Amino acid sequence: MVGRAVGSKLVEVGHEVRMGSRDAGNEQGAAWAAEAGGGDAGGGGSVGTFAEAAEFGELVVNATPGLVALDVLEAANGGSSGGNLAGKVVWDISNPLDFSQGMPPTLGVVNDDSVGERIQRAFPDAQVVKALNTVNAQVMVDPASLGEQTNLFICGDDKASKGRVIEILETFGWLSGDIIDLGDITGSRALEMYLPLWLRLMNTLETPSFNIRVVRGES
Numbered sequence: 001m002v003g004r005a006v007g008s009k010l011v012e013v014g015h016e017v018r019m020g021s022r023d024a025g026n027e028q029g030a031a032w033a034a035e036a037g038g039g040d041a042g043g044g045g046s047v048g049t050f051a052e053a054a055e056f057g058e059l060v061v062n063a064t065p066g067l068v069a070l071d072v073l074e075a076a077n078g079g080s081s082g083g084n085l086a087g088k089v090v091w092d093i094s095n096p097l098d099f100s101q102g103m104p105p106t107l108g109v110v111n112d113d114s115v116g117e118r119i120q121r122a123f124p125d126a127q128v129v130k131a132l133n134t135v136n137a138q139v140m141v142d143p144a145s146l147g148e149q150t151n152l153f154i155c156g157d158d159k160a161s162k163g164r165v166i167e168i169l170e171t172f173g174w175l176s177g178d179i180i181d182l183g184d185i186t187g188s189r190a191l192e193m194y195l196p197l198w199l200r201l202m203n204t205l206e207t208p209s210f211n212i213r214v215v216r217g218e219s
């Protein structure tokens with residue numbers, strides 16, 4: 001869902017996107033690439049293995065389940081010879097949801113760690129940026145659909161890499177003034193531990209199409 005939504009939007013705004021998969025020949029991937037095409041803005045979609053996608057990209061988006069993200073990124077990096085992620089922004093959208101005990105899911109990484117941090121520790125030559133994991137896939141790429149301005153959160157150790165992700169978010173329709181920088185990559189804990197509240201809100205509101213706005217009082 002996220003790979004499709006974000007990948008299609010990136011193509012729409014003019015980027016070349018290679019979608020990675022465990023099986024480069026999978027039918028869903030081929031169907032996405034044919035559909036994504038590439039418009040007047042000049043982008044285009046293609047598919048490959050996780051390693052081929054990471055080698056291709058200037059920026060790598062992780063849109064896989066958080067509890068398998070390290071395995072996927074290890075494959076994406078190119079296995080033991082590695083190097084596909086070095087020097088690149090790795091934009092992590094994942095959540096550590098554990099569905100093994102049924103619904104609602106629990107969080108498999110919490111409190112003093114997060115998937116965002118685990119990725120940064122595993123790939124110290126990459127710049128991990130966490131953003132977008134707090135909204136539904138459709139809201140990610142069309143925030144205006146909510147009808148009001150809402151907030152998005154971002155964190156990561158490297159300011160320039162966060163700036164690059166914010167530039168892309170602006171092309172998705174997010175306003176830079178609505179994006180709150182939570183500091184270094186340990187902010188991922190807060191972003192991932194928001195999920196139990198997000199899941200409750202979805203049940204209560206009976207839709208995944210919502211987001212929150214933070215109002216700052218005078219100090």
Ligand SMILES: NC(=O)c1ccc[n+]([C@@H]2O[C@H](COP(=O)([O-])OP(=O)(O)OC[C@H]3O[C@@H](n4cnc5c(N)ncnc54)[C@H](OP(=O)(O)O)[C@@H]3O)[C@@H](O)[C@H]2O)c1
Nearest residue numbers: 001002021022063064065066068093094095133135136137
């Ligand atoms: N869905 C949302 O609206 C939403 C919103 C916010 C955040 N997120 C987070 O974004 C991430 C992606 O969500 P999604 O709904 O797009 O997930 P998804 O469709 O279930 O999975 C995305 C891709 O991850 C790969 N994958 C799944 N299980 C795997 C495994 N065991 N080993 C290796 N690769 C595996 C699959 O690629 P192949 O099958 O092609 O190999 C799959 O297409 C998750 O961490 C989710 O919590 C989702």
